[in-house]
Amino acid sequence: MKDHENNDGSLENPGSSRRGFLKQSSALAALAMTPPAALTAVEKGLDEKLATAFEQIPLKVEINGMMQQLKIEPRVTLLDLLREQLNLTGTKKGCDYGQCGACTVHVDGQRVNACLTLAMTTDGCKVTTIEGLAEGGPTGKLHPMQDAFIKHDGFQCGYCTPGQIMSAVACIREGHANSPDEIREYMSGNICRCGAYSNIVDAIVDVKQSGARV
């Protein structure tokens, strides 16, 4: 969504939106992480500057082994940050409401839905996306799960695949890949509209049985 665009699609004057936003500024003392620029702005009573400072707040997050120092709006989700600002478009936007799993990434080793994760909440965390799964980065050797998805034809259109693979790797790491039934249950958060499910399960079983380091 564009800046200042309302849910009904209408556009709002950025100035008036900022003033509405500034009604909150009396609570500033409670801020645990106040950008220095904002503090200065408060002192000088510069409301517009304050609003600007809050619209872009600093975020430090390690993504695929690279430390990123960013400035973002608080409402930016991890998914939008990856795709729109960092050009990591491997992570897909399916439903955008946590129902399909296409946006699955790992945050500090745990698989999560990037669409329901505010990027700000990952401050100081380590994020791994499909681009960071292969050893040696995107140009390196494929991860065993990526190989297995190719071998078992674990996709048709491929849109859900990055999410499926990130989830599949986590599924094995968590110890929930001990039988096809258990795999199906623990992969239920990843929807595949093409219906490649049986091949996806085969790929996961293969990697699990191979004992490959995931």
Place this chain on the structure above:
Amino acid sequence: MNQFQYVRVTNPKAAIAAITKDNTTMFLAGGTNLIDLMKRGVTAPEKLVDITRIPLNTIEKTATGLRIGALAKNTAVAEHELVMKNFPLLSMALNAGASPQLRNMATVGGNMMQRTRCSYFYDTAMPCNKREPGTGCGAIGGYNRMHAILGASNKCIAVHPSDMCIALVALDATVNVAGPKGERSIPFGEFHRLPGDTPQKDNTLQPGELIMSVDLPMNGFAGNSHYLKVRDRASYAFALISVGAALKMSGNTIQDVRLAMGGVAHKPWRLTEAEKFLKGKPATEATFKQAAQIAMKSAKGYGENDFKLTMAPNSIVEALKTATKTA
């Protein structure tokens, strides 16, 4: 999503101080429901207080049972050794909810605070007394297949969506909260409320109160517990009906029992009358059927959900059979 101010706090005091300044501020924990609601325009807070860095995620033994921090993730609770050993019903209920990804994000406190999944509540073009008091209820006379059969009002027939809460109400949990006026404890059964004339209120939390932890008293139910969830697909769907059953057996006699149902009411629905009836009785299908009838005494369908009037008692019987291993 609307613009909002983002504040991160690292202790409960700062969290409570940050939220009492105005009523358009909300706590952000796992965000799996709140961010969803904000994207859809159902909720539009002006400020979010990120509480995820407050150290409230421990699960520890107490003199009387177990204390679970409000920010413990659903996965961490479900897979915790002490929970699996002493409160298997809670593990089962948690694992029946959402997806592995969402359980990795969602917290105990957030799970309790989640809003109904009623489609009229979610659709901002439709009337909903919960979302916008006074506008009416779209579900009464509308598509109400997922809706309540117990404890509903003529203002709202939405159901509480949580699985975890069914286990917690059955297991006599207590909710510990802290707020501007200090700390207090709320019996789990009194945490959520029925819709009545004010369906906009899901629970009895006061403004500015923060859920700190949930206490579970030790019990003798670990050997005979079952969470049955009936839903439209095998996994990752909200309950049409769910039943949490936990019993203490002496041979074939029911010494003590806890029963609760999900997918039927605005709050996790404890079946106290059926429990009273079952105590001291033999574990037979006939007794279970009688208990189920008692539990359904005040049940009422709204058209599309009439099937729940049959599915609910059948589910109670099935859960009891599985829990007592008499299936």
